[in-house]
Amino acid sequence: MPEGIAGSELPRKTMGFITEDFLLQNKCAKRLYENFAAKQPVLDYHCHIPVQEIAQDRQFGDLYEIWLEGDHYKWRAMRANGIPERYCTGDAEPFEKFVAWAKTVPHTLRNPLYHWNHLELLRYFEIEETLNEQTAPKIWQQTKERLKSNELSARGILKKFHVRAICTTDDPADPLDHHKALRDSNFQTHVFPTFRPDGAYLISNPEIFNAWVEKLAVTAETQILKFEDFLQALGKRHQDFHDLGCRLSDHGLDQCYAERCSEAEAEVLFNKVRVGKTPNPSECAQFASYMMIFFGKMDAEKGWVKQLHLGALRNVNDRMLLELGRDTGFDSIGDLPQASSIGSYLDSLNRLNALPKMILYNVNPADNYAFATMIGNFQDGSVAGRMQFGAGWWFLDQKEAIENQLNALSNCGLLSHFIGMLTDSRSFMSFPRHEYFRRVLCNLIGSEMETGLLPNDEALVGDMVRRICYENAERYLGLPMEVKHSAGHTNVRDNKSSNGVEPGADTALPARPVRGT
Ligand SMILES: [Zn+2]
Numbered sequence: 001m002p003e004g005i006a007g008s009e010l011p012r013k014t015m016g017f018i019t020e021d022f023l024l025q026n027k028c029a030k031r032l033y034e035n036f037a038a039k040q041p042v043l044d045y046h047c048h049i050p051v052q053e054i055a056q057d058r059q060f061g062d063l064y065e066i067w068l069e070g071d072h073y074k075w076r077a078m079r080a081n082g083i084p085e086r087y088c089t090g091d092a093e094p095f096e097k098f099v100a101w102a103k104t105v106p107h108t109l110r111n112p113l114y115h116w117n118h119l120e121l122l123r124y125f126e127i128e129e130t131l132n133e134q135t136a137p138k139i140w141q142q143t144k145e146r147l148k149s150n151e152l153s154a155r156g157i158l159k160k161f162h163v164r165a166i167c168t169t170d171d172p173a174d175p176l177d178h179h180k181a182l183r184d185s186n187f188q189t190h191v192f193p194t195f196r197p198d199g200a201y202l203i204s205n206p207e208i209f210n211a212w213v214e215k216l217a218v219t220a221e222t223q224i225l226k227f228e229d230f231l232q233a234l235g236k237r238h239q240d241f242h243d244l245g246c247r248l249s250d251h252g253l254d255q256c257y258a259e260r261c262s263e264a265e266a267e268v269l270f271n272k273v274r275v276g277k278t279p280n281p282s283e284c285a286q287f288a289s290y291m292m293i294f295f296g297k298m299d300a301e302k303g304w305v306k307q308l309h310l311g312a313l314r315n316v317n318d319r320m321l322l323e324l325g326r327d328t329g330f331d332s333i334g335d336l337p338q339a340s341s342i343g344s345y346l347d348s349l350n351r352l353n354a355l356p357k358m359i360l361y362n363v364n365p366a367d368n369y370a371f372a373t374m375i376g377n378f379q380d381g382s383v384a385g386r387m388q389f390g391a392g393w394w395f396l397d398q399k400e401a402i403e404n405q406l407n408a409l410s411n412c413g414l415l416s417h418f419i420g421m422l423t424d425s426r427s428f429m430s431f432p433r434h435e436y437f438r439r440v441l442c443n444l445i446g447s448e449m450e451t452g453l454l455p456n457d458e459a460l461v462g463d464m465v466r467r468i469c470y471e472n473a474e475r476y477l478g479l480p481m482e483v484k485h486s487a488g489h490t491n492v493r494d495n496k497s498s499n500g501v502e503p504g505a506d507t508a509l510p511a512r513p514v515r516g517t
Pocket residue numbers: 046047048169309424
């Protein structure tokens with residue numbers, strides 16, 4: 001597998017909007033990017049890419065399929081631009097939807113979409129022209145042709161962007177068949193599941209919860225008659241995920257659950273919901289609090305990293321929720337208080353000696369300093385960067401908010417141990433987000449070298465940049481990077497003891513097989 005982020009091997013000068021100095025506004029920034037950041041591969045440790053599409057090596061037909069389908073960032077911009085819903089999520093033809101997006105692009109100046117849009121067209125298709133209504137037909141045709149190549153299939157893209165490992169987001173009730181197929185294949189990018197058990201603690205709707213419990217029972221090959229069976233089934237799935245290389249869990253929460261709830265109380269609530277009775281909001285929070293401690297203990301036992309995505313206010317537009325469903329672009333930043341409930345949750349686990357390594361992601365910029373200081377309360381000297389303030393996510397994955405997160409972390413903790421960027425994306429077109437982050441990082445650090453706030457010592461500062469771009473994440477997450485052999489069997493190597501040295505065997509591996517499984 002080649003070294004360096006995609007784009008590092010492209011021609012030195014590009015004439016279009018995105019140049020080789022994009023976002024790099026001073027000499028030190030350019031040197032840091034070129035000498036340290038661009039050379040690092042990608043470890044995308046949190047995303048929502050459908051694993052089936054990697055397993056089946058999906059080939060995309062056109063820009064609509066790979067770029068617009070399901071992208072609620074673009075839908076929001078189109079709606080704000082006065083484009084009718086028919087062209088966002090409705091029944092318009094793919095090309096009509098693409099033209100509607102192209103019409104919108106010139107109106108996205110200063111929105112990160114303008115940057116991402118053109119960075120993506122350049123890196124995937126070498127297209128330097130800006131997208132608008134006039135250039136749309138030509139770009140549609142050009143990209144349609146290019147998408148026929150193996151280089152831009154699902155697997156081809158992971159290879160093109162030098163993705164060493166990717167962690168998808170998976171339901172414990174999912175049998176993980178596609179993950180098994182990938183494990184047994186000789187595809188060289190490591191694809192690991194992430195344990196996301198939202199279904200196990202959301203009991204407000206008994207019908208949904210009970211259907212999920214039944215699905216879990218089938219996947220765990222057991223019967224769930226009582227609470228103990230439920231916990232055992234979850235434990236079994238946790239182990240199954242572990243056996244497939246999972247080392248992370250993930251929870252999307254408005255706010256941390258931190259109510260007191262004994263096992264006996266949780267059992268009463270479980271039994272109540274199992275017979276179809278609806279619990280009140282306080283009972284829902286109690287049950288979820290018990291389950292979050294249960295999951296924290298399991299993660300700690302296995303040395304996993306727990307991720308908490310906190311603070312989004314979802315599905316605000318009820319009419320559109322009924323019409324289009326979830327994840328269609330009607331969510332925003334919430335303003336529920338976060339600090340005290342996070343503190344209580346972490347403290348409860350810590351008192352039980354069951355606090356796993358953790359990444360806390362914040363979506364409200366007002367909470368940056370609260371998050372950055374919260375992690376300091378539970379650093380314990382066992383692992384560098386044990387508690388992480390995660391990269392800016394959702395509405396905060398643009399230049400200004402990335403800088404704000406980096407500044408808060410720098411001021412209240414140790415930026416040096418930060419595990420860096422992730423795409424958090426459902427799209428195969430999002431891998432340049434790593435490049436975007438690295439350029440913002442290098443620009444921020446480089447500008448402080450220029451002004452004397454940081455020593456103009458490239459070896460010292462560059463080492464930190466390099467580690468934030470890749471090595472910190474590899475060391476911290478301890479994903480079992482396997483050396484894959486052509487017959488499909490694997491040698492498992494646990495990176496926890498790798499001393500930060502890259503498992504650089506990739507260059508010695510056999511060439512990527514002919515695609516298609
Ligand atoms: Zn996510």
